[in-house]
Amino acid sequence: MVYREKDLDGGSPASLDRVETGxxxxxxxxxxxxxxxxxxxxxxxxxxxxxxCILYLLAFLDRVNIANANVAGMSGDLHLEGHEYNNALVIFFVPYILFEIPSNILLKKFKPHVWLSGCMFLFGLTTTLQGVVQNYSGLLATRFFLGLFESGMFPGCFYLLSSWYLRTEAQRRYSFFFSSTTLAGAFAGLLAAAIGKMDGIAGYRGWRWIFILEGILTCVVSAAFFFVLPDFPEDSKWLSEDERAFVVNRLRSEQGASAVERKTSSKDVANVFKDYKIFLGGFMYFGLIVPAYSYAYFSPAIINGYGYGKIQTQLHSVPPWAAAFGFAMILAYLSDKTRHRFAYAVFAVCIAIAGFAILISVHHNRPLEYAALFLVAMGCYSAMPIIVCWFNMNLGGHHRRSVGSAWQVAFGNIGGIIAVYCFLKKDAPLYTKGYSICIAFTCLSVISCIAYYIACVAQNRHREKTVTDVGLTEYEKTELGDLNPEYRYLV
Structure with a gap:
């Protein structure tokens, strides 16, 4: 434990700030x-x-607006039958999962502002093309390339965020960024309700305009983002030389040297997976992806089953997302304030479990069922940023963090494949199977959180009891990252 000077505001004297680090x-x-x-x-x-936040808001919006387009008549116009709509959802995840780790490596190679803005333009263009597809095969093709171009967005942004903040100040930023998904869900409903009224303009159905307009918006924003997206601290142009040195060293004081200049090799990737905690991090996130994507893709259909019309369905999908944003920020503030992650993550997951328990057991009570959707959204989308921040910020060094953060998101998104087959038309309106699967996976997330917490506490205690000064050079400490005996995990 060390202390350092920290000037809290412009006129106040410096005070001592306790930093948990070895x-x-x-x-x-x-x-x-x-x-x-x-x-x-x-x-x-x-x-x-x-x-x-804006980047990921648009990425998530372009990913899930297919649910709003489907309510607006997409399946009927494209003559989708059986599981074809679900197949169109699942094909997105194939390239999305496979290319997340390579994307994070390329992000480091080409610099974030180049890689992220380029991918953003391409997935915006692909979204626009979804609006002009004429058949099932065209929809599959566009969804595949959408998954390919979006593969680097989520892990890349989390990787970049983790490179700028101390562990004890990161959760609010992670949750605010992650809440872009909840804002995207809210905007998706509002925009779909407004754009749906363009039905027939220029000979296009309303659902086509949802894709076309939202895709064009993403392309326009991506051009501006080439000039404004941040790079890593070591490469930032908007910091003066002394500010840049201070930012880099304040991070080094807590996490050790970042080794941003070091190339990530295939051996580095293999070495990351020798740490069993990497797999626990994957399962924590995997357990939440199934209910989270189930909600994102199928909540409009669930709400539509309560007897609302198309426009009312879109509007009723907004409030649960807004509530999830507020709840996530409250938990994030408390988590940073108390410098603790585990209890807040488990509490949020239990909120989601309560929501699913109501949905699976209560029927023909529209107000209560609708309220349960609030619990599901609030629980899932508050727990996910805590889990990702907790895991990412416990990884030391650029090479371990770039691979580990991408792995967690990539492995977790396998759950997206499961999610798209949980809620089938034949199970409507009760969706008993879907809710049961979601409960099972949220329980898996809780178990994984407990295991990861025990692993971190055990390793911290072991390192406290053993000699940390084992004669390692600074280079060797950098190579070890969080496996350095002097490193302490945040729990």
């Missing part, structure tokens, strides 16, 4: 005289968080 702090490091640490973190917030 890495020696550079006592010569001082915040540049023209600013304070808080002002500098606020500057980082302004240049990093909003742009990543």
């Amino acid at each position: 890495t020696p702090y550079d006592e010569t490091l001082v915040c540049p005289p023209h600013t304070t640490e808080r002002k500098l973190v606020n500057k980082i917030d302004f240049h990093v968080v909003p742009f990543l």
